[in-house]
Amino acid sequence: MKGKAMLELAQLREYLEQRKVLPTRANSPLAKKVQQLKEYSLSSENLLAFQAYQNMLKLKGYSPRTFDTYKNEFERLLRLLGVVPVSSLTKAHIQSYLLFLMEKKGLSETMIHSAVNAIKFNFEKVENRGREFYDLPRPKRPEKLHVVLAEEEIISLILKTPNLKHRALIMTSYSAGLRVSELVNLRVDDMDSKRMMILVRQGKGKKDRMVPLSNKLLETLRDYFRHYRPKEYLFEGTCSQKLYSTRSAQVILKEAKWRAGI
Incomplete structure (x- = not known):
């Protein structure tokens, strides 16, 4: 209609559903967040999995810092999955993902350890898949001496x-x-x-x-x-x-x- 903007309700509805589980970060412009959700949006199944993940973290009483670390690492995985359900992943899939983080994303050994912990939490604590993922390989951390002031x-x-x-x-x-x-x-x-x-x-x-x-x-x-x-x-x-x-x-x-x- 002349003089009036047309809204794409389907995209707006999808964005609002994502926003319920993925709150906008304080320093992230809204337009950038909308584009991010559009390009790497979570499927309805993975959106539910992410909500269940956060609920379990709260029930377990994890500290705010650990909560944010685990949540962010799990979100990183979910965004790459697209329509693939996270519940369908096997140990081999996770190992390939960890290699991707190391070789393509250049994540440090410490960040890889955080990713392993976050992923293990989902499969062992949320999905109750026993200890199927207990021995995921972890890169050896560099041994550094702490700087101590005299x-x-x-x-x-x-x-x-x-x-x-x-x-x-x-x-x-x-x-x-x-x-x-x-x-x-x-x-x-x-x-x-x-x-x-x-x-x-x-x-x-x-x-x-x-x-x-x-x-x-x-x-x-x-x-x-x-x-x-x-x-x-x-x-x-x-x-x-x-x-x-x-x-x-x-x-x-x-x-x-x-x-x-x-």
């Missing part, structure tokens, strides 16, 4: 960090031996000055643990608390009571290393 380097990091909040954050990280995700999730009431301990909630493996609180760190944290008055989280954003992002904490450390010449 004591004088850590002292230099602290001394050359003028901002009190940033200095307290760095001291807490190194003194208590915390992962960055554990650091930003610390709460004010996790600091036990009577027993000189720090409660780390739901660390690796979703386990709580206690770590020592040194006298020097306690002194710095008290000074920091008097100046910044955090309400809930130990390290909160400037304009809100929300916790620091892991990225912000990493940037603080990177800048401190630069100032210290490390």
Whole structure:
């Protein structure tokens, strides 16, 4: 009709069905996502399989990070299948797919391990196919030594960090031996000055643990608390009571290393 746009309802309906299971990522333009779904859309059977996969991850109580890793790796496989049902794949098919990821996509050994774990989860936990896929080949990971800062380097990091909040954050990280995700999730009431301990909630493996609180760190944290008055989280954003992002904490450390010449 003149002056009016015509909508392709079939494509729109298919897109909306995909969107129920495949939410648009925050940094992905809508037009790009529509094109992606059109070119690599999931069949109705695989769409149901993907929903069941995500539901099982939730029921198993996997951490948000593991949930996203597994979901993204399984989605990668489903998008390449087209109309082929994922339930029809055999161990030989999966081995060919892993070779494709290594040789054509150039994925690292670590990413291949993630893909294997994600695929095994579907066949063993969702489809209940026993341990048919338990011995999928995994590439050997390169053995690398962790970079450990010397004591004088850590002292230099602290001394050359003028901002009190940033200095307290760095001291807490190194003194208590915390992962960055554990650091930003610390709460004010996790600091036990009577027993000189720090409660780390739901660390690796979703386990709580206690770590020592040194006298020097306690002194710095008290000074920091008097100046910044955090309400809930130990390290909160400037304009809100929300916790620091892991990225912000990493940037603080990177800048401190630069100032210290490390």
